[in-house]
Amino acid sequence: MVHFLHHPLEISRARGILFEFVRECFYFELKKHRVRTERTILNQISTTAFSGAPGSSIGVTVDALYCGIRNRLFLRESAAFCAAALFLAGSIVLMWRLVFPEWPRNAVILSSVLIVTAALICALVRAIRLTPPKSKLTVWLDAHSDCGGFLAASLETDCSAWSPQIRIPQAPKLSMEFPAARLTALLAAVLFFTGTFQVRTNQLGTAGPGTLDVHEEQEELESKLEILEQEPLVPQEEIEAAKEALDELVENSSGTSPAKTFEGIEALRDQTDSLAANASRALEHSAENFEKLSQTASALANLPSDVPGRTKAMEQLKQLAEQLAADDAALAEFLKQSGDNLAASMTPEQLQSLADSLGEGAQDMRDRLEKLAQMRNDQMQQQNGQGQGQGQGQGQGGQGQGGETGLATEDDYANSAEALQQWLEENAPGASELSDAAGQGQGQGQSNAPGAGGISRGRGDALLNFTGETQDVGDERRDLMLENNTPGQSVSILEFATSPGDETAERAKAGQLSGSGQAAEHAETRILPSHRESVRRYFNNSPGQP
Amino acid sequence: MNTEHPSLMTPEELNRVSSLAARLLDELDKILLGQHEVHRLLLIGIFSRGHVLLEGLPGVGKTALVKALGKLMRLEFKRIQFTPDLLPSDILGGSILQVMPDGSRKMEFQPGAIFSNILLADEINRASPKTQSAMLEAMQEHAVTLLGETRPLPDPFFVLASQNPIELEGTYPIPEAQLDRFLFKINVAGVDADVLTQIIAHRRRGEPPEPEWTLSAEELKEIFAAMDRIYLSESVANYIARIVAAGHPGNPAAIPDVTRFVTYGPSPRAAIALAESSRAAALIAGRPAVGFEDVRSVAPAVLNHRLILNYQAKLDKITPVELSARLLEKVDPAGIEWPQGVNAGKE
Numbered sequence: 013m014v015h016f017l018h019h020p021l022e023i024s025r026a027r028g029i030l031f032e033f034v035r036e037c038f039y040f041e042l043k044k045h046r047v048r049t050e051r052t053i054l055n056q057i058s059t060t061a062f063s064g065a066p067g068s069s070i071g072v073t074v075d076a077l078y079c080g081i082r083n084r085l086f087l088r089e090s091a092a093f094c095a096a097a098l099f100l101a102g103s104i105v106l107m108w109r110l111v112f113p114e115w116p117r118n119a120v121i122l123s124s125v126l127i128v129t130a131a132l133i134c135a136l137v138r139a140i141r142l143t144p145p146k147s148k149l150t151v152w153l154d155a156h157s158d159c160g161g162f163l164a165a166s167l168e169t170d171c172s173a174w175s176p177q178i179r180i181p182q183a184p185k186l187s188m189e190f191p192a193a194r195l196t197a198l199l200a201a202v203l204f205f206t207g208t209f210q211v212r213t214n215q216l217g218t219a220g221p222g223t224l225d226v227h228e229e230q231e232e233l234e235s236k237l238e239i240l241e242q243e244p245l246v247p248q249e250e251i252e253a254a255k256e257a258l259d260e261l262v263e264n265s266s267g268t269s270p271a272k273t274f275e276g277i278e279a280l281r282d283q284t285d286s287l288a289a290n291a292s293r294a295l296e297h298s299a300e301n302f303e304k305l306s307q308t309a310s311a312l313a314n315l316p317s318d319v320p321g322r323t324k325a326m327e328q329l330k331q332l333a334e335q336l337a338a339d340d341a342a343l344a345e346f347l348k349q350s351g352d353n354l355a356a357s358m359t360p361e362q363l364q365s366l367a368d369s370l371g372e373g374a375q376d377m378r379d380r381l382e383k384l385a386q387m388r389n390d391q392m393q394q395q396n397g398q399g400q401g402q403g404q405g406q407g408q409g410g411q412g413q414g415g416e417t418g419l420a421t422e423d424d425y426a427n428s429a430e431a432l433q434q435w436l437e438e439n440a441p442g443a444s445e446l447s448d449a450a451g452q453g454q455g456q457g458q459s460n461a462p463g464a465g466g467i468s469r470g471r472g473d474a475l476l477n478f479t480g481e482t483q484d485v486g487d488e489r490r491d492l493m494l495e496n497n498t499p500g501q502s503v504s505i506l507e508f509a510t511s512p513g514d515e516t517a518e519r520a521k522a523g524q525l526s527g528s529g530q531a532a533e534h535a536e537t538r539i540l541p542s543h544r545e546s547v548r549r550y551f552n553n554s555p556g557q558p
Numbered sequence: 559m560n561t562e563h564p565s566l567m568t569p570e571e572l573n574r575v576s577s578l579a580a581r582l583l584d585e586l587d588k589i590l591l592g593q594h595e596v597h598r599l600l601l602i603g604i605f606s607r608g609h610v611l612l613e614g615l616p617g618v619g620k621t622a623l624v625k626a627l628g629k630l631m632r633l634e635f636k637r638i639q640f641t642p643d644l645l646p647s648d649i650l651g652g653s654i655l656q657v658m659p660d661g662s663r664k665m666e667f668q669p670g671a672i673f674s675n676i677l678l679a680d681e682i683n684r685a686s687p688k689t690q691s692a693m694l695e696a697m698q699e700h701a702v703t704l705l706g707e708t709r710p711l712p713d714p715f716f717v718l719a720s721q722n723p724i725e726l727e728g729t730y731p732i733p734e735a736q737l738d739r740f741l742f743k744i745n746v747a748g749v750d751a752d753v754l755t756q757i758i759a760h761r762r763r764g765e766p767p768e769p770e771w772t773l774s775a776e777e778l779k780e781i782f783a784a785m786d787r788i789y790l791s792e793s794v795a796n797y798i799a800r801i802v803a804a805g806h807p808g809n810p811a812a813i814p815d816v817t818r819f820v821t822y823g824p825s826p827r828a829a830i831a832l833a834e835s836s837r838a839a840a841l842i843a844g845r846p847a848v849g850f851e852d853v854r855s856v857a858p859a860v861l862n863h864r865l866i867l868n869y870q871a872k873l874d875k876i877t878p879v880e881l882s883a884r885l886l887e888k889v890d891p892a893g894i895e896w897p898q899g900v901n902a903g904k905e
Contacts, residue, residue, distance in 0.1 A: 085897060142897040151793040154850065155891030161840065161849030164793040170565050174846060177569070189899035 090135035097131030098201035299377035306370035313363035575784040576844035592753030605838035608741025633675035640685035646692030679719035743863035819871035824864035
């Protein structure tokens with residue numbers, strides 16, 4: 013710095029005045045719509061106090077001027093930067109409280125502090141850049157005072173010889189406007205930032221005291237979806253869609269709209285049940301086909317090899333397998349993977365092996381079906397069980413469980429051609445040659461087994477039985493007037509002399525729809541005597557029917 | 559501290575020189591009353607070795623001032639009254655056929671009135687441009703070339719010209735090239751009533767008194783030597799350069815008034831003139847370094863004849879002096895670009 017002020021001076025007084033000068037660097041004056049800062053440099057330093065001897069160092073003066081300008085600029089710039097930083101920090105806090113509540117609190121607050129700190133640093137840097145350098149301030153001081161060029165010259169050359177003539181420069185006036193817009197923006201930013209902490213958190217958030225607790229339903233559905241996921245027959249894309257729907261449902265579960273949530277859960281339940289039902293039906297169908305083939309193959313394996321028509325029976329077995337596999341993908345895949353070529357040249361051992369494999373496959377399907385049944389409600393499981401027993405005539409499983417249902421098992425048919433024939437008649441109506449190979453060779457197989465109807469099997473009519481007949485009383489009719497004496501409104505009725513008799517026992521007898529002796533469900537209706545013959549002719553009962 | 563820059567003059571050295579200048583100024587003020595600023599500028603012009611153009615109404619003392627200056631400085635003084643029929647040879651001189659006593663004849667050069675220390679070119683605008691242009695070389699080179707032979711003019715050499723701002727009929731405006739060679743154009747105004755009272759009361763026929771003191775040639779040389787040691791800092795030089803730049807209408811630094819009213823701005827010669835005249839001002843003020851106020855004090859006189867105004871200025875009655883004042887007001891001496899909202903000014 014300048015070294016031209018070396019004269020002895022009143023150190024204490026200079027120090028005191030300098031201290032006052034530094035202290036007086038800042039004061040603010042509010043005027044109307046703007047905050048204006050004014051600072052008078054060196055006003056407190058009087059030239060009379062230093063006549064003949066210069067006062068404080070110009071270097072100190074310039075330093076104080078530089079710091080004063082820089083600090084004022086820092087205050088002004090920090091208002092703008094801090095306003096922007098507080099808006100940004102407030103936005104982060106708002107996001108934390110509304111959108112991403114899982115953010116850690118400390119991290120959010122720390123980031124806000126860092127943003128504000130960075131803003132202050134930027135303001136300081138900008139203030140330093142805007143502040144004129146000290147050399148220019150010295151020149152400026154010279155230009156606005158009576159220094160006569162000494163200060164400017166002192167920056168470049170030695171002016172020590174002239175120090176007695178150098179006067180303390182008069183204090184030029186420096187004012188800085190503080191735009192009201194920045195102050196307003198800062199105030200708004202502070203209000204915004206503090207206001208974000210007052211916002212209620214988790215308005216759209218996860219489970220909390222005010223949200224809907226659907227954990228039980230979620231677990232229930234997740235366990236169902238797990239079971240369905242293990243079932244190959246269930247389309248995986250549907251399971252994935254159900255899982256996504258469940259996740260979304262749980263995420264959006266809100267205590268303000270429980271109806272929507274539970275509706276969605278119920279819809280998901282229905283969807284999973286539907287998937288399970290579809291899979292169950294497919295499994296059941298496949299299991300039936302597996303069992304049918306297994307039993308047939310096993311029966312054929314136990315036939316003597318010299319039974320005539322065995323070759324044709326094998327061909328028909330093959331056709332049966334192809335026929336069943338046509339609408340059963342599992343069976344088709346099994347037959348493909350097993351590699352067994354159903355042909356007449358198959359040995360009994362091969363047939364038995366095939367039958368065992370089919371039986372195992374059927375058992376596996378039954379197990380899977382049981383799982384699905386367990387997943388569904390008990391009522392549906394019972395219905396499936398009863399429906400299976402009633403409609404198909406095949407019991408649960410294929411190994412020794414049919415006794416409960418009254419159906420014959422493989423053991424019953426072993427070494428019994430007649431039993432096989434009967435079984436085939438009941439279960440494979442189209443396999444006429446198989447029936448012949450079993451030694452019966454009779455007929456085409458009954459296609460009218462009760463409940464065993466089908467497109468290829470024909471009508472599966474139940475047995476028809478007439479009970480409780482009454483005597484005809486002729487065609488005497490009479491008109492019965494309707495109520496309210498509606499003119500012209502009457503119905504023609506027949507009057508019978510007697511009422512139908514007690515038919516309870518007859519009904520029980522008629523309720524036996526198969527030769528197994530099981531009391532099964534039956535349907536009954538009353539018909540007019542004149543319609544009796546028509547009904548009989550329609551159903552074309554066998555001579556053995558009552 | 560930059561040791562490459564020369565050190566300032568010592569106070570003793572400068573005090574002696576500045577006292578001479580101050581005495582000279584005082585004597586001028588005694589001889590011609592009421593024109594202190596004109597006297598100061600004139601001295602500044604003399605110390606800067608420049609030529610001065612005095613413009614004023616008739617009878618304000620332009621010729622008397624120059625005469626008095628010549629007497630005070632003990633310099634050879636010659637006067638030329640410029641008339642429309644004045645020829646260049648009348649100013650510069652020429653060769654004439656001279657008959658020697660022995661009867662032989664030879665061409666002898668007869669120097670013109672320009673061969674003096676101070677040449678008063680009275681009403682210079684009355685002479686034709688051809689005659690006026692005869693002074694171009696003399697004013698710039700301090701030499702005259704005639705018939706292929708260059709003859710130096712006496713040192714120091716000053717041209718103090720005068721012109722009448724009225725009675726423009728039959729006058730020829732000084733070309734800009736010649737105008738630019740004048741260091742100053744000083745407007746000499748009339749004096750107030752008090753000064754007139756003194757003139758009338760104490761001077762017969764208004765004739766100025768004889769100087770009681772005169773400046774010797776050696777002393778003048780000392781002043782010239784001291785002028786070379788007056789320090790011009792880079793800050794002040796930059797200020798001068800920015801003033802000149804701001805006076806050009808096409809310059810990015812030009813102020814709006816310059817862009818609006820000025821056709822041609824000052825040349826680099828104006829910047830040199832500002833620098834030299836600022837040194838002289840500092841010397842007269844007794845300071846070893848040029849200050850910003852020195853530049854501000856001489857800028858109007860330097861720019862007075864160098865700002866070529868357009869018709870808009872004439873319509874708005876804007877004078878070069880007024881425009882110079884606006885220029886000085888707008889150009890910041892320190893060259894600081896204050897941030898927006900910061901107002902820095904002198905108390």
